[in-house]
Amino acid sequence: MSDLLIKNCSVLQLNNDGTGAEILTDRDILIRGNLIEAVQATALADESHFRTCIDAKGMLAMPGLINTHAHVPMVLFRGLAEDVPLERWLNDCIWPIERYLSEEDVYWAMLLGAIEMIEAGVTAVADHYFYMDSAASAVEKVGIRANLGWAMFDWMGESIIERTSAFVRQWQGAALGRIRTMMAPHAPYTCNDDFLRATVKAAEKLGVGIHIHVSETKEQTSASLVSRGLTPIQILEQTGVLGVPTILAHACGATPDDIKILARYPTGIASATKTYLKLGMDLTPVSEFRQAGIPVGLATDGAASNNTLDLWESLRLLAMAEKLRWGNPEVLPVAEAISIATVESARVFSRVEKLGKLASGYLADLILIDLGKVHLQPDRNILANLVYSVRPEDVQTTIVDGQIVMRSRQILTVDKAEVIARVRSILKRLTLRQKES
Amino acid sequence: MSDLLIKNCSVLQLNNDGTGAEILTDRDILIRGNLIEAVQATALADESHFRTCIDAKGMLAMPGLINTHAHVPMVLFRGLAEDVPLERWLNDCIWPIERYLSEEDVYWAMLLGAIEMIEAGVTAVADHYFYMDSAASAVEKVGIRANLGWAMFDWMGESIIERTSAFVRQWQGAALGRIRTMMAPHAPYTCNDDFLRATVKAAEKLGVGIHIHVSETKEQTSASLVSRGLTPIQILEQTGVLGVPTILAHACGATPDDIKILARYPTGIASATKTYLKLGMDLTPVSEFRQAGIPVGLATDGAASNNTLDLWESLRLLAMAEKLRWGNPEVLPVAEAISIATVESARVFSRVEKLGKLASGYLADLILIDLGKVHLQPDRNILANLVYSVRPEDVQTTIVDGQIVMRSRQILTVDKAEVIARVRSILKRLTLRQKES
Numbered sequence: 001m002s003d004l005l006i007k008n009c010s011v012l013q014l015n016n017d018g019t020g021a022e023i024l025t026d027r028d029i030l031i032r033g034n035l036i037e038a039v040q041a042t043a044l045a046d047e048s049h050f051r052t053c054i055d056a057k058g059m060l061a062m063p064g065l066i067n068t069h070a071h072v073p074m075v076l077f078r079g080l081a082e083d084v085p086l087e088r089w090l091n092d093c094i095w096p097i098e099r100y101l102s103e104e105d106v107y108w109a110m111l112l113g114a115i116e117m118i119e120a121g122v123t124a125v126a127d128h129y130f131y132m133d134s135a136a137s138a139v140e141k142v143g144i145r146a147n148l149g150w151a152m153f154d155w156m157g158e159s160i161i162e163r164t165s166a167f168v169r170q171w172q173g174a175a176l177g178r179i180r181t182m183m184a185p186h187a188p189y190t191c192n193d194d195f196l197r198a199t200v201k202a203a204e205k206l207g208v209g210i211h212i213h214v215s216e217t218k219e220q221t222s223a224s225l226v227s228r229g230l231t232p233i234q235i236l237e238q239t240g241v242l243g244v245p246t247i248l249a250h251a252c253g254a255t256p257d258d259i260k261i262l263a264r265y266p267t268g269i270a271s272a273t274k275t276y277l278k279l280g281m282d283l284t285p286v287s288e289f290r291q292a293g294i295p296v297g298l299a300t301d302g303a304a305s306n307n308t309l310d311l312w313e314s315l316r317l318l319a320m321a322e323k324l325r326w327g328n329p330e331v332l333p334v335a336e337a338i339s340i341a342t343v344e345s346a347r348v349f350s351r352v353e354k355l356g357k358l359a360s361g362y363l364a365d366l367i368l369i370d371l372g373k374v375h376l377q378p379d380r381n382i383l384a385n386l387v388y389s390v391r392p393e394d395v396q397t398t399i400v401d402g403q404i405v406m407r408s409r410q411i412l413t414v415d416k417a418e419v420i421a422r423v424r425s426i427l428k429r430l431t432l433r434q435k436e437s
Numbered sequence: 438m439s440d441l442l443i444k445n446c447s448v449l450q451l452n453n454d455g456t457g458a459e460i461l462t463d464r465d466i467l468i469r470g471n472l473i474e475a476v477q478a479t480a481l482a483d484e485s486h487f488r489t490c491i492d493a494k495g496m497l498a499m500p501g502l503i504n505t506h507a508h509v510p511m512v513l514f515r516g517l518a519e520d521v522p523l524e525r526w527l528n529d530c531i532w533p534i535e536r537y538l539s540e541e542d543v544y545w546a547m548l549l550g551a552i553e554m555i556e557a558g559v560t561a562v563a564d565h566y567f568y569m570d571s572a573a574s575a576v577e578k579v580g581i582r583a584n585l586g587w588a589m590f591d592w593m594g595e596s597i598i599e600r601t602s603a604f605v606r607q608w609q610g611a612a613l614g615r616i617r618t619m620m621a622p623h624a625p626y627t628c629n630d631d632f633l634r635a636t637v638k639a640a641e642k643l644g645v646g647i648h649i650h651v652s653e654t655k656e657q658t659s660a661s662l663v664s665r666g667l668t669p670i671q672i673l674e675q676t677g678v679l680g681v682p683t684i685l686a687h688a689c690g691a692t693p694d695d696i697k698i699l700a701r702y703p704t705g706i707a708s709a710t711k712t713y714l715k716l717g718m719d720l721t722p723v724s725e726f727r728q729a730g731i732p733v734g735l736a737t738d739g740a741a742s743n744n745t746l747d748l749w750e751s752l753r754l755l756a757m758a759e760k761l762r763w764g765n766p767e768v769l770p771v772a773e774a775i776s777i778a779t780v781e782s783a784r785v786f787s788r789v790e791k792l793g794k795l796a797s798g799y800l801a802d803l804i805l806i807d808l809g810k811v812h813l814q815p816d817r818n819i820l821a822n823l824v825y826s827v828r829p830e831d832v833q834t835t836i837v838d839g840q841i842v843m844r845s846r847q848i849l850t851v852d853k854a855e856v857i858a859r860v861r862s863i864l865k866r867l868t869l870r871q872k873e874s
Contacts, residue, residue, distance in 0.1 A: 078814070079821035082825075083766055084766060086766075116811045278825070280767075313750075320711070320714035323714060324717070374857065378515065379861075384519045388715070389515070389744045389745045391747075423814055
């Protein structure tokens, strides 16, 4: 007996050569345990052989979206810092309140952000934050897939590397494999070379990769060249960071030579266009990375800059900003955007062999989109709708690792009202603490 | 007996000096006929004196959004033309199929687009299209407010001016005042000077304004300077177009001198950022217009380029694109964005004395937003949420001219399923016609 039958849906089928996708109609999806068993013509399967059946007529099934770089618990700081540059955003707004965060705060904030993502059809997230034991417990509970990294700055001392290594040892492969981990030094400008080298050594020993911010702006690159004679990406190469699998967040200030360097290593770029627009930063050179064979994935960054975790918005902003940057509407066409949203994001997330497609043997991380919404009519071009029209609320059902975590827009794994109430009371406490200090 | 009591809500209160807004809590809104009678502290009103009462606890009431430039029936062409430049978009994709449109097609497409807008909290639209008798009938039926202009090109001959004047005479003030009209020549590059002059004469005689595209790109401005020695905006001045109230769509190619000219006339700019990004056009110089005292309003343009009629997205794209254009995150702060979304859009729509605020004597065009959504938590900064986080589905109730047109996300004025079915069958017929030709 198999576990789940999704019947009568359309399916987003990704081309094997990465050039795009097509829509197959009248399909059934068979799921056994946490894997897709088959995607086949409707009516071949016998419903009585399945524990659960979802009639998905009028829906499109597609791979769940993958958020390749976030600070999910920062949903707590949504709306805290608007209309300020990156430096003031960090120094004056975020860091002064972040120090009052407790482990428990991170648990509830992670839950809130995970619910927001599940409601938006996001099934996996690469998260980079503090108190990641709490974040991992929240991930375990809420049912999303995650690659978790405990953020480190060199001022914390090298003992933090041991502390976060212990986190990796504890949680790698947890929640029946839904949780993976990485080491997560903040950035080359906040982690000195020795600290980065020690981190690499730990990562190698643990057999995990590194998730790090790099070259967030062109200015950072220039400043690094002035003070060190090296770009931030050259520092990553020299300290051995690029020798392990990496997720590089932003890379907006990457130079053409940096891109040549990165092409030689197992790396991927997480691009969070809304943050760049809101903070007046530079844009990730998406096309240049892709031409060099370096995958670019979708990211929201934290809700303190974004201000949501809506990856559909990230998708269309990435495509539109790239058209704007080149002054050319033919750049980054719909098919390529779909590929970025699926297989390429899976590649950056380091699970492309198991995520990003709906096919036999892939993990059962998928979403059902209601194609009947008014703003998706008429349905001449479903691929264009996915890139430019679909909104989180069009996602009806979210399935992660074979488990239905949202059905008909109802979160099934946690009590949403309780999470909202907890987060509101945490905000009150944090605001009070900051005022007192 | 008054008509409608909305009780227990928060209210977006616009500052009188246009510098922004604040949130008032525990308010009731009293509506008599099509007007707001009062906005007052909760519990002062006696429910039994009202025909209808809406308990809006947990909701924010704010002015309905105003779409200052659209081609609503173009929802029919959603997804038809992706990843192509403006010229090919028009010549190769849109115009060849548009010629097969019938009056009836426009009626159903206008209904579909109006439903999409009502579902997104848009209560008024300045529309510029063909077969506007049909569009007006749809507006009358669906309950939205509209300023309708029947599009004209000079190749149609001057008789079209008489035809569209007849439309103005028939529909100006119709639907109990919900419908107003303008003359709507397409653009200076598609309407010669004599045609524009004749249009101005007609508009003056009718006592209406003119809604026109102008300077869509810097290239159009340059081309006009080469061929005529005048910018498109100088042509509007010379032909007298600027002498009547105008809605100018786009103006992305306006020069500093153009802006000085426009500052002397009763005009407003409709800016549709998503179209500019998608078609690789230039951006409206929003700050320059505003500094010259010229109002800029939000617009979606048509869904063939946008690809939706989501004005929340227009709002955040306008703000973010302006930050990007200046490389400065302090440009166009939240308060200013809120002002653009409300009073400034009302000014461009030519109804600022009656729209864009919730205050006694204003038209009862308002929406209720559910502040309890996960992606709006915690609710530290509701203004920032409005600009950067709110999505159409957060709008629970839409009221136009005192009439509830959507309540708890249910459209009350038309049969949505029928409209969708009609639009799908129209698409089939149009596609067939185009293939046969």
